Amino acid sequence: MGDVRTRWAAAGTRPVRIANCSGARGDPGSQMRRQAIEGDVDFITGDYLAEMNLAENAEKMAAGKHDGWEPTAWDGLEQTLDVLDEKRIKVVFNGGALNPSGLAKKCQKLVTERGYNLKVAYVYGDDLIDEVKADLEKTRTLPKHLDSENDKVSLAQNATSLLDTKGKRIVSANAYLGARAIVKGLELGADIIVCGRVADASPVIGAAWYWHKWNESDYDNLAGALIAGHLIECSAYVTGSNFAGFTEYPLETFVDLPFGIAEIAADGTSVITKHENTKGLVNEDNVKCQFLYELQGSIYLNSDVTANAKDIEIQQVGKDRVRLSNIKGFPPPPTTKLAIFYHGGYEAQLLFNATGYATAQKWHLMETQFRFALKQSGRLEKFQLLDFQIIGTPEYNPRSQFASTTYCRVFAQADTETVLYGLLKTFSEIAMQHFSGFHLSLDTRTALPRSYLAFYPAIYPQNSLDEGVAVLSADGSVAEKASAGHPSEYRKLDARENYETASPVDLSMFGPTRKARLGDVVLARSGDKGANINLGLFVRRSEHYPWLQSFATRARMTELMGDDWREDFFVERMEFQNILAVHFVIYGPLGRGVSSCRLLDCLGKGFADYIRDKVIDVPESILADMPAIREERKAML
Template identity: 50%
Template sequence: MTSTQQNGHRNGVQNGHQNNHTRDRGKRPVRIANCSGGQMEPGWQMRKQASWGDVDFITGDWLAENNIAQEAAAMEAGTGEGFKKNAWQALEMSMDVIAEKRIKVVIDGGGLSPENLAKKCQEVIDKKGYNLTVAYVSGDNMDTNFKSDDVLACTAYIGARGIVKGLEAGADLIMCGRVADASPVIGAAWWWYGWSDTEYDKLAGAFLTGHLIECSGYITGSNYSGFHRFPLKNFVNVGFPVVEIEEDGSCIITKHEGTNGMVTEDTVKCQFLYEIQGNAYLNSDVTAILDNVAVKEVGKNRVQFSGITGRPPPPTTKLAIFYKGGWESQNLSNAAGYATKKKYALYEMQVRERLAEQGLGHVGSALENPTRQLQCTTYMRIYAQAPTPEPLAALKLLLADETMQHFSGLHWSQDLRTADPKSFYVYYPCIVSQDEIKEAVHLLSRGGKTTKTIECTRPPRYQAFGERDSSGDKGSNINCGMFVHRPEMWDWFRSFMTLERMKSLIGGDWKDEYRLERVEFPNILAVHFVIYGILGRGVSSSTLLDNRGKGFTDYIRTKHVDVPEKFVQWCWKEDE
């Protein structure tokens, strides 16, 4: 397979026939391919997912808490249109395949202005004569309720109701803003099977399926803690996930044939444990109960995920408020924990392959007897925040004053602009009543004219869950899930990984103001923790080196602990 093929740039449609999703609707599992897990995901991933096999839907998640603020600042400055540029690139690059194969698309790349993104799509549809109907969902932007001079944006996490109404009205492309990450997948399955909004077990299954694939390559080999036990080439240009959701809400996770990466029980478990909230996972349309989750390999790159049950949603949903936090300087990439050499080797391999694709022509760890200078070069990080840029500018001058008084061998990177002050934004999570949200879907016609607006009802029933902070790696909290591979180890592992044990493993990073939650998932031999408060103000304004908690679990897994001697035969060294 050539790199061009891997990137999905080949012309035409793989099987040469249109998708019959309308005729087959509800008669077979719905096939949904995800093409994005973050704002930097390139457009060709959508085209690849559309071209490389039959799918009924393509979904994409381009939003995270910090880039909502970026879009707000860009719009305020007159330099942005509110939507994610890479989402538009994906649609523009893929529209011909989408139209030919009659694939439906639901994405959150509309950011703060899904209307603008929908109108951009309509321009292409009009120009090319595609038989496609585009729509956008509104209701998440709550600036008029909460915005002040200091606040950049206020967005509520809305569910899939507008998506379902849009699909029922004939929309092919639906542009969303801050819907919950899993909402595009929930909406697709909900419409496909014609579920009611009280079939909570089915909705919960689709919700967790959306959770599994929202981070794109994370479930097909990327961010996989066991990567070092396989050839590194497997993890270059991994294929993104495709799911087949059954009528009962369970699913099969897979990927297109001929793509790199892997779908195994381990990769599915790792992604399942990523960013969950314990054994009850909250969404605007349903609360998912995870106690009986089951993961089973049913074929090569085919894993069944089931056991999720549902309850009514909570009466509130998450509201993200963003305000200007001040100024900061500096940025670095780092690796934490075990198998560091292989982590750097994989990263270098990935980057070098991309450079080769573009026709373009790793700093070491102070080796004692290096053969290259970079092998003995390490970084020192100076990171600062201030409410105004002046102190940071003064810091840069202070460091310059010592230019000729430094230790031998000191040298600076060629680009010193990271030492210049730049603004940053603070993400403040809170909650808002679901009944305050005015959700609707709007269908466009030629020229970008709105031809129909459909208002959405609120959930028919709520079930209060009780107070809970946001969790995952997006706010001030970190979640950490770990599992063993053999049932014989489970009783020991679950009794070993107590709250006190986690505190001791966190070590010197633990502070008494933090709080721990713990839950077990016996079917997958996993123990999961949420550490509340450890990221400070979190993600976009945290002063920690690992400001999103991405390296935390690898740090914990690097710790040396005593295990029963009978288990040693099943252990492996993490650097093998």
């Protein structure tokens, strides 16, 4: 890329090189600096916001105990401003959270003090809490739920409880913004753009849109940038983190992972890569894993474009270089996601241990004792949720007491702290009636009630957004504002695809089988979308794909879920044939989302490896191919 002076003159004539520095609030500021100094890039983007960040800090900010923006985002700017100024790298990120203007002004102050030639701006318009509160008080009706258009999906228990505006008060309400305001800010000369709640891929879309001078109707190009943004926005997920195939490589490959880079061409195709001479890996398998993560079928939505990735092609084109193509774009939907968080009540958990002999009977006795005592005292019916979760299985002929021990997690939620203190009181009353060998890990930090936040994912009309960008002057005042406007065209959402394979085959045609784990022949990734878990499974040779297509049915998925399946769940299934994948969405397991989920795996990340651990009948012919496949992958390092 060479000389800084010529680099920006080449805008639009070569692929734009966008490096991501964050996928979660914990990613340190050093990752921003690392992306700036370890090689040439045009933009650095960052996604510091999970769905919970805004809500968790909202009340602290209102009480003057939090700045509203993410400290690690500020850390990155503070460490990297000198390199940004020297190399003329532009930065777009959502670490402004609840207070993008505050972080932008803090950044501008430092820029001015150090004498850097950098223009700072912030995006506004995502914070809708006052409007949502007023509408709810006035109409007493909820905004439309994100999953409400699917009549086969059952909303989570207590999903509508925020209608109780006194007891379940709203804490935050933020719309997911697109890239339009980002593009406006870049056109006004901004070097650093601080956003609040923009969609995960919006900073990447905005950077590519501005660089290539696309029109808003260049939907194929925008769709390609959307998928590229989806791939690099999750920290190191596209360079080796959260990778189902990690056991096939030397362990040191995954220590000190770099973050991903997308090189997006003028036609929207892209190459996913990383800086040279860094750890990790970028290959077809890991890129496929990340592509399949947090999807809900083949349609990926953003406020600027609807991407249809059903026929996506993912191809290795060099060491640590994977090309994405064949993504189709269409006008955006008329609505965007609106994340509403509210006080759901209080929760607590008690942890109890059992060792060895007759463990299953021990846990059955304890739950029976608990429920009898709670009912006798009139407390049982007062819980929103009371779950007895058995974690682990005692080892057969154990070699240590640890290996013989499992625990029961009693997880409870209620409207008031009093009910949960009643759970503790009940335990104290029956504690000495315990099973043989009972012991406990009663951590007061989790046993005592704490307030929890619940999530209501709604939709909001795009034409009602007041979205824009403000560019700051050297003294931190607003020098110029520009409205983002609204898309000129929308496309109504179709029902998501849900089908079994078109040409199933008899599994016996693959010859003799033997018992093996699904993960011995299939890679996968899973993740959360509100109440739902998505799961993508894929094989690595085309001759294996008919087996996966015919094996991985909706009925099979409910069977593989075992005791975790509930009748009020719903399964969607579709295929990405060009990448040999079958994709599922299971609606309902995560309840009201991450912040109030009853499961240990509240993000659904472990679901893929749970399914891959299932022992099934695997064709011996496929198992025989696996050593060669693994050697091929290692050879790419």
